[in-house]
Amino acid sequence: MTYQRPNFRHPNLPVNELGYTRKDYEGALSTLCAGCGHDSISAAIVQACFEMSIEPHKVAKLSGIGCSSKTPTYFLGNSHGFNSVHGRMPSVATGANLANREMIYVGVSGDGDTASIGMGQFTHAVRRNLNMMYVVENNGCYGLTKGQDSATADVGSASKKGEPNPFEPIDLASVALQLGATFVARSFSGDRAQLVPLIKAAISHRGFAFIDVISPCVTFNNNPASTKGYEHVRDHLAATGTVDFVPVKQEITTSYPEGESQEVTLHDGSVVHLQKADPELDINSRRSALRLIKDYKAKDQILTGLLFMDEDSRDLHEIIGTSNKPLRSLNESDLCPGQKVLDNLNESLR
Amino acid sequence: MKPTDVKDPEYFHKVVDCQYACPAHTPVPEYIRLIAAQRYTDAYMINWESNVFPGVLGRTCDRPCEPACRRSRIEEEPVAICRLKRVAADNKSNVADRLPAIPKEKNGKKIALLGGGPASLTVARDLMPLGYSIDLYDDQPAGGGFMRSQIPAFRLPEEVLNEEVNMILDMGVLTQFNTYVDSLKSILDKGYDAVFVGTGAPRGRDLDLPGRKEADDNIHIGIDWLSSVAFGHTSTVGKRVVVMGGGNTAMDCCRTARRLGGEDVKVVVRSPFDDMKASPWEKEDAMHEGIPILDNHVPQEFVVENGKLKGVVFEKVEAQYDDKGKRTLVPTGEDSVLIECDDVLMAIGQENAFPWIERDIGVEFGKWDMPVVNEVTFQSSNPKVFFGGDAAFGPENVITAVAHGHQAAISIDLFCRGESVDTRPAPGVNLVSQKMGIHEWSYDNAVEDDKRYIVPQAELKQTLSDRKLEVELGFDAQTAFREAQRCLNCDVQTVFAEDRCIECDACIDICPTDCLTFEVNDGEEEQIRQKLKMPANNLAQDLYVSEDLPTGRAMIKDENVCLHCGLCAERCPTAAWDMQKFYYSVTKAGK
Numbered sequence: 001m002t003y004q005r006p007n008f009r010h011p012n013l014p015v016n017e018l019g020y021t022r023k024d025y026e027g028a029l030s031t032l033c034a035g036c037g038h039d040s041i042s043a044a045i046v047q048a049c050f051e052m053s054i055e056p057h058k059v060a061k062l063s064g065i066g067c068s069s070k071t072p073t074y075f076l077g078n079s080h081g082f083n084s085v086h087g088r089m090p091s092v093a094t095g096a097n098l099a100n101r102e103m104i105y106v107g108v109s110g111d112g113d114t115a116s117i118g119m120g121q122f123t124h125a126v127r128r129n130l131n132m133m134y135v136v137e138n139n140g141c142y143g144l145t146k147g148q149d150s151a152t153a154d155v156g157s158a159s160k161k162g163e164p165n166p167f168e169p170i171d172l173a174s175v176a177l178q179l180g181a182t183f184v185a186r187s188f189s190g191d192r193a194q195l196v197p198l199i200k201a202a203i204s205h206r207g208f209a210f211i212d213v214i215s216p217c218v219t220f221n222n223n224p225a226s227t228k229g230y231e232h233v234r235d236h237l238a239a240t241g242t243v244d245f246v247p248v249k250q251e252i253t254t255s256y257p258e259g260e261s262q263e264v265t266l267h268d269g270s271v272v273h274l275q276k277a278d279p280e281l282d283i284n285s286r287r288s289a290l291r292l293i294k295d296y297k298a299k300d301q302i303l304t305g306l307l308f309m310d311e312d313s314r315d316l317h318e319i320i321g322t323s324n325k326p327l328r329s330l331n332e333s334d335l336c337p338g339q340k341v342l343d344n345l346n347e348s349l350r
Numbered sequence: 351m352k353p354t355d356v357k358d359p360e361y362f363h364k365v366v367d368c369q370y371a372c373p374a375h376t377p378v379p380e381y382i383r384l385i386a387a388q389r390y391t392d393a394y395m396i397n398w399e400s401n402v403f404p405g406v407l408g409r410t411c412d413r414p415c416e417p418a419c420r421r422s423r424i425e426e427e428p429v430a431i432c433r434l435k436r437v438a439a440d441n442k443s444n445v446a447d448r449l450p451a452i453p454k455e456k457n458g459k460k461i462a463l464l465g466g467g468p469a470s471l472t473v474a475r476d477l478m479p480l481g482y483s484i485d486l487y488d489d490q491p492a493g494g495g496f497m498r499s500q501i502p503a504f505r506l507p508e509e510v511l512n513e514e515v516n517m518i519l520d521m522g523v524l525t526q527f528n529t530y531v532d533s534l535k536s537i538l539d540k541g542y543d544a545v546f547v548g549t550g551a552p553r554g555r556d557l558d559l560p561g562r563k564e565a566d567d568n569i570h571i572g573i574d575w576l577s578s579v580a581f582g583h584t585s586t587v588g589k590r591v592v593v594m595g596g597g598n599t600a601m602d603c604c605r606t607a608r609r610l611g612g613e614d615v616k617v618v619v620r621s622p623f624d625d626m627k628a629s630p631w632e633k634e635d636a637m638h639e640g641i642p643i644l645d646n647h648v649p650q651e652f653v654v655e656n657g658k659l660k661g662v663v664f665e666k667v668e669a670q671y672d673d674k675g676k677r678t679l680v681p682t683g684e685d686s687v688l689i690e691c692d693d694v695l696m697a698i699g700q701e702n703a704f705p706w707i708e709r710d711i712g713v714e715f716g717k718w719d720m721p722v723v724n725e726v727t728f729q730s731s732n733p734k735v736f737f738g739g740d741a742a743f744g745p746e747n748v749i750t751a752v753a754h755g756h757q758a759a760i761s762i763d764l765f766c767r768g769e770s771v772d773t774r775p776a777p778g779v780n781l782v783s784q785k786m787g788i789h790e791w792s793y794d795n796a797v798e799d800d801k802r803y804i805v806p807q808a809e810l811k812q813t814l815s816d817r818k819l820e821v822e823l824g825f826d827a828q829t830a831f832r833e834a835q836r837c838l839n840c841d842v843q844t845v846f847a848e849d850r851c852i853e854c855d856a857c858i859d860i861c862p863t864d865c866l867t868f869e870v871n872d873g874e875e876e877q878i879r880q881k882l883k884m885p886a887n888n889l890a891q892d893l894y895v896s897e898d899l900p901t902g903r904a905m906i907k908d909e910n911v912c913l914h915c916g917l918c919a920e921r922c923p924t925a926a927w928d929m930q931k932f933y934y935s936v937t938k939a940g941k
Contacts, residue, residue: 003789006797006915008424010863010884035854035923043859190855218854218923230852234901 005029017053025050027077037189037215038137042075048199059104064089067144068110068137087118090125100326101317105132112142115151115170126179131315133202133209139217140228147220158225176210182313183209186304197245206267207313240281240305244273264309283309351875353897359779362932366841371418373753375936376400379841386834393438402472402752405510408436412747427802429836437830450479452521457481459766462542467495468748469548469739471518472755478521480940486523489530499577502606503818534707544762551740555699561652565659572603572697588692590614595697596626601636603695609817617643622669661690727771728758759939775937784929795916798835839914843932848897850926857918863911871904
């Protein structure tokens, strides 16, 4: 039995600004089931980071437990990683982020890891507006323990060997919106063209960037009775529009028809451009996003794409006024500024 | 684009680049796998069926397969296909019991083969098992044609040649050696049912320059000289030798001269080094033996002093290429150079010559006084007369002659049975899944990183002192295994079943060389080629396009750099991809 990937790549692989090819952003060979949606998401992250010319050592990958949480091994093999405890990734991410605000934090979680065991952790990371990309690889079931329904399974959806689910699902995008997330999107692992620009925008966004990605479990939840299988999702897919991510250094060359598009400039100067499919949507409005998610669900459709962005987002560091340098770069004189500073401080408190 | 019809055997055949490039279409990856499995005799027989002279070709083939090898598109060097073939020949056991049975009772048809080279011998190999009676005529004392007279023994030992020639002659071919046929009419008059002309291109080109006649004693035509050495008539040469010409014959001449006493041997060629016709490895071998190659030198005259050759005067030129890449050699204006020498060997090409074919017996001659021969059937305008090898369309090589021989044998058999020679038999094709388990295939799908292995050579000192000592030693079993593992198994095809695909992207993501794309098939091939994950810019390689899938896209595969690693099939949850071994064999006479 062989299970190894050849070292050869296409001889004409393009090179990014750093001189790296896509191969430099790959990870170990996936051990997930053949056809797992999670692998597509890993490939989309690889693609996005390659295209953004991100230096691999500036990325920290964080995850909890589950099929989804295994995936950081399968992308960005040259980046830092922390595979933490079940549902506790947000805490580890918070600690890491506070210690070093200069890194890019990529959190990968699943519907179990986020919507069940990690729900408490997740909500607080959202409301603190932690500067990270938080991807939920949402397949509506517990794939690693043979496909039991998860908290995101729709009412009536049945897995391969399961009964129809009787419980109301948790809609993570809606939850994130209500808790004050400053970037909320939904996508589908089978829609690479949409997912890659969303990931780029999420990475560039300063604050909590949440992407709920529907990612079919081919082994346990890809049957006709499931609402999270490839076929069902494709048949019920609707999009808020086409997202273009225009990096800082690139000139905007595409012309967009007026009234049907919306543009958001990010902190780093890059621009997210949404070519709207539904004129009702206002990406600056939480209410609009929440309403549309409900409206589409009522029509038995899954609304994907960029749902909400807060251009004026202030992340955790800004809110609580932390050191503007990573902790590791603070030296003794930064940490013990001397008697005079202490005296001044004491004086100010008298 | 129209979806690809993989039922057309030529589609998958073309994916097996080496086999497709081989004139005889030998199933290369199949025999390479057998070599890796140390099944040398099986590997030999696959070769023998297809190219008749595995031992000879494993040493001397022009290797059209190697430049075609997919491996050279993903790294520097192709698989050493030719030298692996030799491993099969060197290590085989007795094959006598595997040779076709020759019927004791003949079918009553008599065939004459003129010339005892690879083309004629191939015709004999294919027709003897069918019950034909065959007479073979050659003016030399032994069979093999140019394989014997022109390929020096240090590249091709006599035993190897004899073994493979005799395998055919021993089928009961009636040989008439030392017999120069000076009239085709006289042969036809003997009542043969068909005559095959495989007399090669026996006339070496000469150069009519000033001094040519006066220096005649020391100017030799390369192929004649090599033949004279091969048959022991010539055993010495002058100390200083100039070899004129840039092809493989020139390389054989200069290396033979080094072994016959030539100390200062030079190859002088008109064209630039890179444009020379000789195979790169033959140029390397010559230079390794201390033979300089002087390029861009055009001969002007032979200088004769006191009635004896003194040397050759050359004009220096440089190559200039016009917009269309056409080359002209323009004098540089530098002084001409005199290269002093004792002997000149002229290897500047060879020509066909048919002075012995009467022009009133129905064999029509066309351009350049060449016979008019059908390129598919090898039949001439006299339906009883067939041509093949260099005699048909001018000088080529052994493997081409073999391919001609197979096709001519089919025609002769059809003709003798009173059937139309234009109805060619379809190739034998087989396509079988290699799946053994979830991640298990019946071929070794791991892709090795090894660079091409070099064939070891005997010590230079020894080889230069013994004309018959073979220079190349051949791969040992371990190196042969490593080299065989470099083969990408291009005959194990990626076969796609549209009706199973759920478009999960798993194959697209896993493919190491980005061959696969799901894309809307809404344009001409040129546009589609640019829309793929990696633009498909190698136009010589096909696109494999599926029927449209449920999302309206098609699966499009660029065959160019597919490693045949099977990962698309391993990662496919629905087995829409499968790895299937494609076996393509050219059908032979009587099958």
